[in-house]
Amino acid sequence: MNSNPFLSIVIPTYNRVDFLDYCLEVHIPLAKVHNIPIFVSDNASTDTTGEVVKRRIIEYPLIQYHRNETNLGFDGNFECALKYPQTDYVWLLGDTYQIPPDGIDYVLKLITANKKKYEAIIFNVADRVIDIPQQDYTDQNQLLSDLGWHMTCLSSLVYSSKLITNADFERYKNTDLVQTGVIFESIANRSFLIHWVENLSVKSIKIKDLVKKSWQARTIEIWAEKWPNLILSLPPSYKLDIKIKCIKEHGIKTQTFTLMGLLKLRSENILNFKTYKNYSKIFPLATDLSNITILIISFLPSTILKFIRALKKKTHV
Structure with missing residues (x-):
């Protein structure tokens, strides 16, 4: 089975085997249509993540699994996940999210139907009210103003291999928001093209009696301290206001x-x-x-x- 060279899905995960198993169950049928490879980056889980993924590989051989020897933290695992594929674009997908049914078709048509080279593609998120029409962004301050807050949702982001290759991951380690920081750092002070998709939304996976817990206890630390620090540390070409x-x-x-x-x-x-x-x-x-x-x-x-x-x-x- 030959994998699609244009797009892959990467799923960073840690000790959320039930969510991950359902996530794979949902996305394997979508991926099969176009032979989209799926990469699972396991951040040294202590549950049965490895066993579950290996069973899913039997169902879909284009799943690849890697387990870090030690826990690299959110940012380190996201970096590993993004760097695994060799495809032109990479969809960074949280293990508690699912992409829209038409999402893969949309991306493939967008990147193959014209000669535009997008740095990234940003999808909407269900239940968020964003009254911004679908468009291409070429102005860094406009993008930060319109969608900067929204781009913290990693599952809404599709990256070009060019952006991943040139991204300064080290600069944003230990921010818990590397997925956002590397994009705005990369496009600062240069020409770029980023596409916003208004009408297709990723959404949270809902499983009865299962609650996503990972970073919730750190909500105030992340959003009152780390988030402001990250945004204020962006290059001075981004306006302070x-x-x-x-x-x-x-x-x-x-x-x-x-x-x-x-x-x-x-x-x-x-x-x-x-x-x-x-x-x-x-x-x-x-x-x-x-x-x-x-x-x-x-x-x-x-x-x-x-x-x-x-x-x-x-x-x-």
Whole structure:
């Protein structure tokens, strides 16, 4: 079976064998249509990830599996995953996401139907309201302003092999957001072409009784500290006012740092007085809510909030 030279799917994973198995189940039929190779980059999982993937390889021989000897962290594993394929384009897919049924067809037609050389292709994400028409971007500040916050979702990103080859992965290690940083670093101060797809969306995989847990406990650290640090560290050709807009838009558009989002974080005890103290000086970068408001939320009884959330969820079932 000859693999498609134009596009591959790479799936970085760590200790989420149930999600990964379902992810492969969903994507193997889509990949088979065009012989799309699938690469699984296992970040030294301690569960049965390897066994499950090997069973899936029997079903679809174009799956390749690699297990890191040690855990390289999010960024290190993403770099490994992106560098494995030899295809013209690489779709970076989280193990808890699924691509749209027409997504592969769309990419293949886009990259073969004309002579345009795209650095990256950005897909929409289900349940996000992005009122930006489909278009090609050639201005780095416009891209950061419109979609910078959205490009943190790794599963929405398709990279060209050229961008991967030239990306400065080392510069963005330990940011937990290397997938975003390398794109904006790469296109700074030069001509580029990036395509935005409005009408096709990746979406989260929903499996009853399974909850995606990996980075949730670090929500405040990542989005109140690491995210602002990454954006502010981008080259000076990105305008400061657009950088600040981009930082805050993530908290608003994903509802991480809205009033309801912070109440949710408090109900899970992710936001408490300790975390408030740790991040109080940098909260103003990530949210328009005042520190007084965040402080008050941090003292609310988390058990009561959790009960209210559970009750509300139950009444909507």
